[in-house]
Amino acid sequence: MSGKRSGNRREYIIREAREGDLPELVDFLAKLALHVSGAPPHELKQSEYKRLLRTLHTALDDPNKRLVVAEHHTAGLVGMGYVYIWRSQGIWEQSESVEYKSGIIDDIWVEPEFRRMGIFKALLRELVTFAEAHHASELILEYSASNKEAKEAWTRLGFKPTGVRAAAFTSSVSQALAGNQR
Ligand SMILES: CC(C)(COP(=O)(O)OP(=O)(O)OC[C@H]1O[C@@H](n2cnc3c(N)ncnc32)[C@H](O)[C@@H]1OP(=O)(O)O)[C@@H](O)C(=O)NCCC(=O)NCCS
Numbered sequence: 243m244s245g246k247r248s249g250n251r252r253e254y255i256i257r258e259a260r261e262g263d264l265p266e267l268v269d270f271l272a273k274l275a276l277h278v279s280g281a282p283p284h285e286l287k288q289s290e291y292k293r294l295l296r297t298l299h300t301a302l303d304d305p306n307k308r309l310v311v312a313e314h315h316t317a318g319l320v321g322m323g324y325v326y327i328w329r330s331q332g333i334w335e336q337s338e339s340v341e342y343k344s345g346i347i348d349d350i351w352v353e354p355e356f357r358r359m360g361i362f363k364a365l366l367r368e369l370v371t372f373a374e375a376h377h378a379s380e381l382i383l384e385y386s387a388s389n390k391e392a393k394e395a396w397t398r399l400g401f402k403p404t405g406v407r408a409a410a411f412t413s414s415v416s417q418a419l420a421g422n423q424r
Pocket residue numbers: 274277350351352353356357358359360361362363364383384385386389390391392394395396398
């Protein structure tokens with residue numbers, strides 16, 4: 243557990259998530275999805291709410307997953323972060339049988355009123371400590387190209403784009419291919 247002190251008071255702590263936190267964490271995930279899509283506020287379907295609750299629940303007692311929260315001393319939960327360890331084997335006959343481990347970072351959210359206070363970095367410290375303890379030699383994540391604050395925060399920590407995820411409407415690809423027919 244870690245935290246930030248102001249005077250004699252601890253403003254927030256970073257700790258492992260508990261079962262009782264999960265409903266609030268699902269709300270954070272819903273806000274994150276709206277933030278990424280740029281859509282106006284929506285209510286989650288009950289089925290989706292339950293699915294997310296189940297997914298987060300699997301992180302609580304899986305030794306390869308770490309779900310952490312930032313808890314403010316008066317406001318309660320104000321942020322979350324998640325990492326899991328992904329294992330892969332070398333694919334070439336000539337190479338020794340080596341297992342590579344990566345830390346996949348996902349679901350980072352800090353409540354808007356609590357941003358620019360270092361909470362993201364405090365969450366990240368916990369996730370990176372976990373990845374290091376599992377000998378994960380690299381950290382991988384995705385953020386959308388339009389997410390300016392995510393780009394800023396990740397770039398400052400040394401993350402660089404390593405690929406491009408592209409999307410197009412099926413109908414427009416179909417039209418483009420029809421136009422290219424010889
Ligand atoms: C991205 C996000 C997690 C950052 O959280 P935060 O607690 O405000 O970040 P911190 O205060 O720890 O700042 C981390 C660094 O990023 C910089 N930063 C954060 N937000 C920024 C912004 N909007 N513009 C420019 N720089 C920014 C900070 O200055 C700081 O840099 P420094 O280390 O050089 O001082 C937060 O804005 C957020 O929850 N956004 C919506 C959800 C999201 O995009 N999640 C990430 C998806 S991958």
